[in-house]
Amino acid sequence: MRYNDGIIRWAKIATVMFIAMVVVADIFGIIITRYIAYCWAEVFDMLRVVILTVVFYIGTVGGYFILISLFKLLSNMSKDVVFDRKNTKLMAVITGALVGIAVDCVIGGFIWNGSWILAILALFMGLIVLSVKVVFDKAITMKEEMDLTI
Amino acid sequence: MIVVNLDVMMAKRKISSGELAAKVGITQANLSILKNQKAKAVRFSTLNDICKALDCQPGDILEFRED
Numbered sequence: 001m002r003y004n005d006g007i008i009r010w011a012k013i014a015t016v017m018f019i020a021m022v023v024v025a026d027i028f029g030i031i032i033t034r035y036i037a038y039c040w041a042e043v044f045d046m047l048r049v050v051i052l053t054v055v056f057y058i059g060t061v062g063g064y065f066i067l068i069s070l071f072k073l074l075s076n077m078s079k080d081v082v083f084d085r086k087n088t089k090l091m092a093v094i095t096g097a098l099v100g101i102a103v104d105c106v107i108g109g110f111i112w113n114g115s116w117i118l119a120i121l122a123l124f125m126g127l128i129v130l131s132v133k134v135v136f137d138k139a140i141t142m143k144e145e146m147d148l149t150i
Numbered sequence: 151m152i153v154v155n156l157d158v159m160m161a162k163r164k165i166s167s168g169e170l171a172a173k174v175g176i177t178q179a180n181l182s183i184l185k186n187q188k189a190k191a192v193r194f195s196t197l198n199d200i201c202k203a204l205d206c207q208p209g210d211i212l213e214f215r216e217d
Contacts, residue, residue: 148190150180 008078022063041112055108065097091133098126153213173203
């Protein structure tokens with residue numbers, strides 16, 4: 001189990017680093033969205049820049065949900081709480097947040113085309129997390145049945 | 151549904167939960183799960199040991215009832 005503990009510890013550190021990155025992105029959000037709007041999307045009217053900024057900030061809210069849920073999930077794993085309904089709920093939160101981000105990115109896609117790619121990536125990741133959640137749900141049901149087999 | 155009539159059989163044989171659990175080789179907690187209809191499955195080996203301890207047939211312990 002020591003090998004897995006190391007992976008979990010590094011994954012938690014990486015998650016914290018990603019949270020810090022999202023915080024930094026939030027602080028410089030206006031600069032980032034303006035850079036995207038002016039340099040990448042070549043959009044110069046204020047309304048569309050504001051919409052892109054709102055889309056960006058909604059996306060980062062989703063990012064917080066994902067990263068905090070991931071951190072809780074990893075903490076549960078490090079406490080040997082693996083096949084537990086708490087974890088599948090966290091996976092459901094991650095899936096929901098990813099779908100939310102995908103919808104958010106679709107809105108952003110009407111202003112900047114690169115946002116479509118992010119939407120597809122978010123949906124794909126959501127699909128993977130959902131699949132893992134289904135596997136965990138099945139495993140928990142099997143474990144419960146095993147526990148109640150006398 | 152399948153109903154476990156273990157407590158009826160235990161009363162007939164005048165045997166306590168602790169005594170039966172010891173004879174069958176399961177914990178009292180597991181015996182309680184069985185008695186309270188919470189069990190999802192019973193191993194043949196456990197059923198065999200219970201029948202042996204209570205000197206009865208599986209049908210004396212398990213009963214099918216319409217939901």
